[in-house]
């Protein structure tokens with residue numbers, strides 16, 4: 364395969380299907396090749412006409428640049444085309460079904476976007492005095508009210524910037540609570556099906572992670588929790604548990620688990636990433652949860668992916684609320700109360716500090732509240748029910764052909780398959796997922812959770828229609844039957860129709876090329892600055 368100087372394929376892959384005629388440009392109809400800005404840019408053009416600079420004496424002294432910087436320049440139309448072509452390469456929920464389990468890729472209503480762009484919300488600066496942004500503050504307070512009401516909790520720290528950041532916030536509150544009680548327990552229990560951010564968070568705070576095995580049915584056995592507590596008696600800081608769990612199953616013994624942890628003086632951190640399955644149906648506060656992050660970008664429909672902005676407010680129980688970071692919002696007699704600074708603290712409140720300098724992601728807050736208010740309480744409950752229904756529709760549509768590691772039982776908002784249906788076909792989970800790309804589907808979450816072999820975690824979300832699910836199921840069935848008939852050519856080396864074929868992902872991860880270097884042969888001699 365011919366590669367450019369950055370180690371990226373510069374021509375259609377050799378595995379491209381043979382019936383396809385190579386084109387002169389390398390473009391495939393309207394799927395266009397797009398080099399880097401540095402590769403198409405030149406030194407001798409400029410997108411704007413600038414006046415000649417008047418004579419001036421720079422005050423930079425010896426820091427003044429000796430040579431002009433080697434930056435690419437493009438004309439305005441070239442620049443536009445570059446970015447518009449790049450934007451069209453992005454697979455998005457607006458383009459098709461995005462069944463990425465655990466990520467809740469649901470439709471992002473345009474109403475949210477319209478609201479988030481209102482100048483009073485879109486243009487606020489984090490350093491503006493509170494008195495100039497009272498509307499924004501009121502909106503955050505109203506969102507906080509919805510969050511504590513929906514979860515049945517006492518307070519909420521709004522500022523964490525994503526789920527993982529929320530985990531850190533919640534666990535820091537737990538640590539502060541232990542310290543305030545003069546304790547210093549060292550162990551955090553984490554089920555083996557947990558998302559990697561859970562053990563990472565505990566480890567970052569200096570805790571030792573003790574894993575709890577899943578039982579036959581994919582859930583956590585309170586007896587196993589009790590056994591671990593006994594082994595580490597007096598040293599349990601808490602548990603980090605996801606519910607519904609990452610196998611798409613509701614932890615039915617959650618109350619018994621919470622009681623066991625509380626009896627051991629520990630706290631219950633719930634990973635709330637899967638809240639979409641239970642909004643309006645169950646309140647984490649009633650299940651014994653002490654702290655839980657809510658991924659606003661998942662459950663409440665703000666666009667995510669590609670590392671885009673998120674928000675991970677953390678709701679806290681009465682026991683943990685006094686340790687919330689500033690600023691936080693608590694349930695007061697006249698509604699939600701803001702606590703901005705130490706001066707507003709009540710007796711016993713001892714925040715562990717601040718998670719971020721500002722209040723958080725305004726755009727995310729507006730979108731989440733717009734979503735909540737446009738659905739209403741009944742609509743939110745309906746969305747959860749539809750999400751669970753859709754996942755079960757997919758499960759039932761595929762369970763005779765694909766293998767369910769925990770049997771044919773009801774799942775929550777996502778359905779987990781393993782790779783035993785691919786046994787002896789020579790096709791792996793990875794091959795299968797790549798062949799889905801050829802069919803125009805973003806693959807499901809693969810190889811997570813780790814508790815099953817070759818995991819495939821499918822989350823359709825509530826926003827897919829029945830016809831969309833039917834087509835997805837039919838496509839999956841066609842792929843499974845093709846694999847089982849031994850048509851390995853369809854899988855090995857897939858995707859064949861994507862602009863790039865199968866990439867060497869290991870090499871890309873191990874030796875990422877993160878910086879563009881001008882190849883020696885094309886070196887431009889930067890002119891010395893006058």
Ligand SMILES: *Cc1c(COP(=O)(O)O)cnc(C)c1O
Nearest residue numbers: 465525526527558560634636673
């Ligand atoms: C997404 C997710 C997280 C992390 O949330 P981010 O917002 O991506 O930081 C944690 N746990 C589970 C189960 C998740 O799905």
